[in-house]
Amino acid sequence: MNLFRSEEHVERWLAGRAPGATIPVVQLAELASAWWGDRLSPGWRAHTREQNQAILDAVGLTGAFWRLP
Amino acid sequence: MDGSDLGLRNATYGLVAELGRVPTAAEAARATGLGLEEVRARWRSLHEAHALVLDESTGEILMANPFSGVPTRFRVYADGRSWHANCAWDAFGICAALGTDGRIETTCPDCDEPITVEVRDTHPDDETLLFHCLLPAAHWWENIVYT
Numbered sequence: 001m002n003l004f005r006s007e008e009h010v011e012r013w014l015a016g017r018a019p020g021a022t023i024p025v026v027q028l029a030e031l032a033s034a035w036w037g038d039r040l041s042p043g044w045r046a047h048t049r050e051q052n053q054a055i056l057d058a059v060g061l062t063g064a065f066w067r068l069p
Numbered sequence: 070m071d072g073s074d075l076g077l078r079n080a081t082y083g084l085v086a087e088l089g090r091v092p093t094a095a096e097a098a099r100a101t102g103l104g105l106e107e108v109r110a111r112w113r114s115l116h117e118a119h120a121l122v123l124d125e126s127t128g129e130i131l132m133a134n135p136f137s138g139v140p141t142r143f144r145v146y147a148d149g150r151s152w153h154a155n156c157a158w159d160a161f162g163i164c165a166a167l168g169t170d171g172r173i174e175t176t177c178p179d180c181d182e183p184i185t186v187e188v189r190d191t192h193p194d195d196e197t198l199l200f201h202c203l204l205p206a207a208h209w210w211e212n213i214v215y216t
Contacts (some may be wrong), residue, residue: 001158046070
């Protein structure tokens with residue numbers, strides 16, 4: 001789970017491996033805020049699978065690749 | 070994960086934020102007044118619940134997600150301290166968890182050039198960067214270290 005300067009860097013790094021998913025860093029930041037924002041809260045409770053899936057859906061990460069088990 | 074596990078989990082995360090690194094089991098025992106073996110047993114319970122990740126060989130914390138217990142290519146500077154993150158997602162997650170602005174320093178895994186991102190109000194200053202996630206979500210916890 002890395003940051004890259006461009007698609008060209010991603011493709012060169014993959015070196016023929018099957019790609020995963022590439023998203024804009026702004027979308028990653030939105031995801032991180034929703035996913036980790038409560039991690040240091042005294043009232044923290046483990047997210048359920050449904051809660052985490054709802055976070056992915058809410059930031060636009062839908063489809064089979066982003067489907068939690 | 071029972072209430073006592075949760076209490077130790079919250080105390081452990083508090084130490085991560087305070088120290089700028091994950092605590093050792095001995096440090097967590099001293100800070101909480103629990104015995105060392107109880108800390109190790111409760112950390113094991115938290116590991117099984119995916120609330121943190123232990124190093125199987127030492128019983129110490131490898132990941133208190135989004136914080137890393139070992140040095141990585143992802144360094145986050147915030148609030149006068151710094152932490153290692155497990156990945157780019159977690160690097161942004163550290164700023165989110167702390168509720169502060171910060172600076173993420175990493176390198177491009179392709180060309181090794183430095184990448185620095187300033188995070189202000191949860192937003193990255195360089196919007197041109199891309200994030201690549203190699204594994205589908207269905208497989209993230211099969212090998213969380215690789216993920």
